[in-house]
Amino acid sequence: xxxxxxxxxxxxxxxxxxxxxxxxxxxxxxxxxxxxxxxxxxxxxxxxxxxxxxxxxxxxxxxxxxxxxxxxxxxxxxxxxxxxxxxxxxxxxxxxxxxxxxxxxxxxxxxxxxxxxxxxxxxxxxxxxxxxxxxxxxx
Amino acid sequence: xxxxxxxxxxxxxxxxxxxxxxxxxxxxxxxxxxxxxxxxxxxxxxxxxxxxxxxxxxxxxxxxxxxxxxxxxxxxxxxxxxxxxxxxxxxxxxxxxxxxxxxxxxxxxxxxxxxxxxxxxxxxxxxxxxxxxxxx
Numbered sequence: 420x421x422x423x424x425x426x427x428x429x430x431x432x433x434x435x436x437x438x439x440x441x442x443x444x445x446x447x448x449x450x451x452x453x454x455x456x457x458x459x460x461x462x463x464x465x466x467x468x469x470x471x472x473x474x475x476x477x478x479x480x481x482x483x484x485x486x487x488x489x490x491x492x493x494x495x496x497x498x499x500x501x502x503x504x505x506x507x508x509x510x511x512x513x514x515x516x517x518x519x520x521x522x523x524x525x526x527x528x529x530x531x532x533x534x535x536x537x538x539x540x541x542x543x544x545x546x547x548x549x550x551x552x553x554x555x556x557x558x
Numbered sequence: 559x560x561x562x563x564x565x566x567x568x569x570x571x572x573x574x575x576x577x578x579x580x581x582x583x584x585x586x587x588x589x590x591x592x593x594x595x596x597x598x599x600x601x602x603x604x605x606x607x608x609x610x611x612x613x614x615x616x617x618x619x620x621x622x623x624x625x626x627x628x629x630x631x632x633x634x635x636x637x638x639x640x641x642x643x644x645x646x647x648x649x650x651x652x653x654x655x656x657x658x659x660x661x662x663x664x665x666x667x668x669x670x671x672x673x674x675x676x677x678x679x680x681x682x683x684x685x686x687x688x689x690x691x692x693x694x
Contacts (some may be wrong), residue, residue, distance in 0.1 A: 478611045481577040508579045510607045511663035518660045539600050546670055552657040 457461040459484075463493055466529070468492060476513030485516040489523055497529030504535035504558070509543055521552060532556055564631035565592050570623035573614050582606045585628045585637075592630040598636050600690060602628075602670035606637055608664040613641035613686075625683075637672075637688040646684070648677040 429437070460471045468491065475486060488499065499520060503509075521531045532554045536544060541557070544550050567588040570644070573583050582603045585687045607641040625640030652669050655662040669675055672688040 474581055477575070477579055477607065478615075494573070508583075508607075510604070510611065511661075511667055512611065514663055515660040518658065522658070539596075543604070543667075546667070547654060547663050548657055 459487075461488070463496060467495055467498040467500055468496050469500040469502065471505070473501065473503060473506050475508040476506060476516065477508055477510040478512040481512040481516040484513075485519050488520055492523070492527070497524060497527035499524045499529065499531045500534055501531065502534045503537070503540055506537065506540055509540050511547075513551060514543075514547060517549070517553065530554060564629040564634075564636070566630075567628040569626045569627050571610060572623055573617055573620040575611060578607055578614070581610065581626060585626065588628055589630055589635060594630065594635065594692065598635060598690065602635055602637060602688075604626060605638075605668045605672050606639070608668050609637070609639045609686055609688065612646070612664055613639055613643065615640070616643035616646040618642050618644040631692075633692055635690045635692060639686040639688075641684050641686065642682065643684060648675075648686075655667055691692045 429556070459473055462469045462471070468488070470488060473484075492499075501517070501520075517533070524531045533544070533558045534556045535554065540554070544553070544555065565588075567585060569581055569584065571577055585606055586599045586603040589602060594602075606628075610624060610626070614620075617624070619642050622642045624642075625638070625639040627640075629636040629638070633655045649665065652665045668688065672690050674687075674689040676687045678685050678687070
């Protein structure tokens with residue numbers, strides 16, 4: 420039955436649906452990307468806040484990322500661990516957000532650690548001497 | 559670029575920072591398809607991201623797209639970014655800012671990962687040309 424269905428030409432309705440999908444696909448991908456950004460996780464362990472599932476940190480979301488974490492910190496939480504193991508994209512604006520967050524935790528007498536950056540992200544951190552500012556925990 | 563005709567990739571990028579990562583990733587995939595390795599394609603992707611961010615942030619007309627072009631020959635990779643900034647001047651000297659500074663690293667990253675940088679002002683549009691020699 421499947422092979423018979425494949426050989427038949429698509430109907431006009433199917434053609435309309437296909438055209439609609441092709442037209443909205445780029446917008447759908449952007450929406451999924453936005454949802455994926457919002458899927459970043461934030462967990463608390465004692466006085467340490469851990470952020471994970473950070474896939475992209477760039478000009479488009481760096482300010483929101485910074486403000487989201489700042490707003491999430493409550494009294495008593497002073498350390499910040501940011502898991503970069505899933506980060507495939509980091510630019511200078513993302514670095515700026517990390518620098519800003521470092522100032523925030525230092526104001527609380529805490530520390531910011533960057534966890535398990537991918538090799539390309541590690542290279543970027545070293546190129547910009549961010550490894551002198553942050554504690555980086557490698558795999 | 560001299561020698562054989564290079565392979566070319568072109569994209570008109572909308573003035574939206576959210577569109578930059580996808581466009582840069584597409585450029586990197588183009589370079590990988592031309593036989594470039596990660597040591598060549600990843601720095602080019604980073605330079606393209608920083609250049610696009612700059613072009614979008616300084617554009618005089620957000621309705622005009624940013625022109626992206628990637629040319630790849632066996633000897634060299636060339637990135638061309640056409641922007642519509644009016645007030646942006648390429649600094650004569652680019653240094654890495656203090657580690658505590660939150661901004662100012664973009665241009666440094668571009669000149670650090672690319673072999674040559676050239677910014678030309680035109681009538682209504684400017685072109686940033688970034689080149690990187692290919693390794694054997």
